[in-house]
Amino acid sequence: MKTLNPIYPVTALQKKTAEVKEAARHDIVRITENGVGAFIFASEEMFEKRIREAVEQAVEDALIAGVIERGRADIAEGRYIVGDAAWEEIEKRATSHA
Numbered sequence: 402m403k404t405l406n407p408i409y410p411v412t413a414l415q416k417k418t419a420e421v422k423e424a425a426r427h428d429i430v431r432i433t434e435n436g437v438g439a440f441i442f443a444s445e446e447m448f449e450k451r452i453r454e455a456v457e458q459a460v461e462d463a464l465i466a467g468v469i470e471r472g473r474a475d476i477a478e479g480r481y482i483v484g485d486a487a488w489e490e491i492e493k494r495a496t497s498h499a
Contacts, residue, residue: 406431411439 407424408431432440
């Protein structure tokens with residue numbers, strides 16, 4: 402389970418600089434002004450890691466969306482099997498790829 406990002410008031414950038422920087426090495430740090438989210442602070446490594454993760458997730462989402470769309474097109478065109486014949490086809494394909 403993902404934990405919440407560390408949150409610091411803007412004054413912590415001066416008063417607790419080392420603590421904020423250390424937190425930013427491990428996660429995205431949220432900086433507030435007057436109790437409201439205002440800025441995001443992160444190390445270069447963390448920033449690049451989060452960008453990589455976002456790109457990987459976007460690629461995965463696009464691949465899944467493509468598979469779902471292909472499945473919908475197959476159903477619309479009648480390219481599907483139901484019942485026992487479906488299980489037979491699954492077994493046939495599994496053994497041909499083994």
